[in-house]
Amino acid sequence: MEDVTTANVPPALSTPAPPMSLLAELTHRCPLQCPYCSNPLGLEPKAGELSTDEWRRVLDEAAALGVLQVHFSGGEPMARKDLPDLVRHAVRKGLYTNLITSGVLMDQTALDQLAAAGLDHVQLSFQDVDEAGAGRIGGMNGAQAKKIEAARLVVAEGMPLTLNFVVHRLNVARIPQMFTLAEELGARRVEIAHTQYYGWGLKNRSALLPTRAQLEQSERDVAAARERFGTRMAIDFVTPDYYADEPKPCMGGWGQRFVNITPSGRVLPCHAAETIPGVEFPSVRKASLSGIWNESDIFAMFRGTDWMPEPCRSCDRKEIDWGGCRCQALALTGRADAADPVCRRSEDRATVDVALAEASVGAEDFVYRRYMRQP
Amino acid sequence: MDDISEDRVPAFARGTRLQRDRVREQWVVQAPERAFLADPVAAEILQQVDGETPLRTIIDGLTAAFEAPREVIARDVLALVSDLADRQVLIWKT
8 A cells, every 4th residue: 555645646626635744843842951842942931832722723724624644843832731732633533643752741640630531652763773863962850761761651551652763964874873773662664864954954964964975874774674574564664865865755746745833833844944035834723724725825936846946837847746846955055946956857966966075074962852942 | 474373362452442533434443552554455454353252263163254265354354463462453262
């Protein structure tokens, strides 16, 4: 069977096909400070967060629109006291509920509440396999022990668990130990995801981007784990597209499969889209989710293929990778409507090759993810 | 595909389920970080998976309902449940 959350389905000409997945960023608050966080550089304060009732309405609208799965994310979504209420509400609406968490706020009581609410699955992030490596990235003492305890609790509850490891030049050598840890903890799914270079990750790219030799070793390590575990463990592997010759089909195509809602209710085609200048980001506080999905400028902007410049427009891969990532094009070329510069056919490929040259040297220091002082 | 005894009882693993997608008018299998489109044949088979009914009974029931050769139905059922067991969607109760 085909995974319909990622399959390429060309959008209808009139009304766009509805989204499959909702990434609900409940808060940007988080005890960790990972320097590759997918949140924007300008983190949203607690005071601006959607209320419980507002999220309930959003979940109603998402289910009615055709969303099948809701991913509760953050920041750290467990920092929201109403998380079990939101899970229960989503379950009642027939939505599949996934919690994407760092695990550092998990305990038996919290898990019991989530299980009673009907939570379907937990994706637990690990920054490394040991306390020292994890602390260097997350910046929180004792985080690794809390994560291991969280994994034990979830497995003991019988809930399916995915361990997520974001890998980069400092920890990529330990992929075999990551699989061993997952096996010891009883996780049946593992995601090894090379860092993606937007926002915080882009800011710290020279300290994070692996060398080509490291990338190739990571590919061998993942292949070996697949061989070793067979069907006992499902393994997802996300490669760093800087080393690829063709871009990834970012979000399965802009405005085609995914919708992202920020803590304050702004609706985005992807979590990095707020970097795109000159366009208004609609809010669930002012418009319905279906209205935003079907009619807003931001979702229409890069949906389908009509917006494409060359070399995408005449490319036979244009409905495979959909021109790649708009935010990456913007970050590296200054133009959100340029071809993704990862592509060998892009006139801006040199902007990626410069980063690869830097990666062969590397940098030492991080800018940690923190709230910045308001001006 | 390994030979699977028709005495075995499939069940949906925790965190997976068959669900009607009313917006798109189709059946989907919901699973961790995935949703699989169930074609009409798969949907008919999976609606019989309740964690109590053995494969033999599922195959017999579908053979009667669709007036198709039992061996054809059995092949479809065994191929599907084997595939979904490999993907951690189905587990074996016995």
